[in-house]
Amino acid sequence: MNIKKILFFSLVFIAVVIIQALLPNIIVVHHPVKLDLFLLYLTVIALMYNQLSAILIGFFMGLIQDISTQSYMLGAFAFMKSLTGYLLGGINNFKQIWNRKIRYLFVFGCYIIHFTVYHYIYLTRNQESMIIGIKLVLIHSLINMLVLWFIDKFIYQSKLV
């Protein structure tokens, strides 16, 4: 990665942090849902570059997210984001073998895992919360997938995934 690219992605990262902080919740099927721009940024990094970058950026990004949103539970996002970075970065090893649909499906699986861990930590342990949690995991994963598809389609001309 050259200096220009590093600079570019650093600026994008700052923009992502600011936008993520300002982004409001939207109500989907009676539940508040927020787009995870950090996850999308991480996905782009993981797909464009290598697994190691995705892990390290994911970890530091998660730490920033922890500090800015939930300092009482430091480490949760750092763990989730570095794990997701590792999983998403793994797609590069199979880029020649898997077709586009399978790659999308894999990314969707990674999102499901990311949001499952997230909601597992945040929701209380009862049956009602579990049902809501499943719904939220699916909604968050689908919304993020949709935005990823837009980014892939209109920014990267379907060359990202």
Next chain:
Amino acid sequence: MLILKKIYNYKEIVAIITTSFLSLILFFNAQSPRVSAVKADIADIVTFISTPKTWYQDLLTVRKENQILKESLVQMQLLNARLFHHKNENIALKGMLQFSEQSPLSLKPCAVVDLELTSSIQSIIVDVGSNDFILKELGVLDMKGLIGKIISVGNNASFVQLISDKNYRVSIRVGEERTLGIFLPTHGKFGILEGIQESIHIEPGDIAYTSGISDIYPMDIPVARVLTTLNNSESGFQEVSVEIIADIYNLNYVFIIQ
């Protein structure tokens, strides 16, 4: 260098392990109810996974405890047996004390330390001697009747010739007329009464008591119970077979008449 090269080859794995480790340390050190809930869930999983190990450890512990309990059980059984023995001894001693207090005779209680029924002289050894002012030729009895007499005295022990010894003789009175006779042992607990004339009326079940003629025995100590009587017209005396009243085969404590 080789290690660094290997680490470099697996840099992604090292990175994910390191970042996961760091983030989980940060996470589990946080003081939050949600972190506590996650910790509880992990503890549940660990407990479930370690169930076979716990079960095996419990099994070993149970085996060890079982062995200790078995040893304790044996010790308690021995203690219980001792207590039972002491209880029975206590009952016997209480009976003896009562007998000793009710008896008009001056009695010295003593324990039987040895019993010799097969030698030339059927005898017992008691745990009192000259230190307890025991003299030769003193009568010995148990709670039922006459046992024998002292034939030898040591400092702390004495020999008692038993009533069942073949050389033992004792003067008795028997029947309603208190007829004089001589008790002679024959075999085991049995004996005969000599010198009872045919004209004297004696019934089975009558008790022969010491006559009091001898210097050794005071009068009216139960000696034997009449079993059968048979008139012998040739000699003019009855053949009276008797059974010794004293429990000579089960002697624990006896009394010496002082």
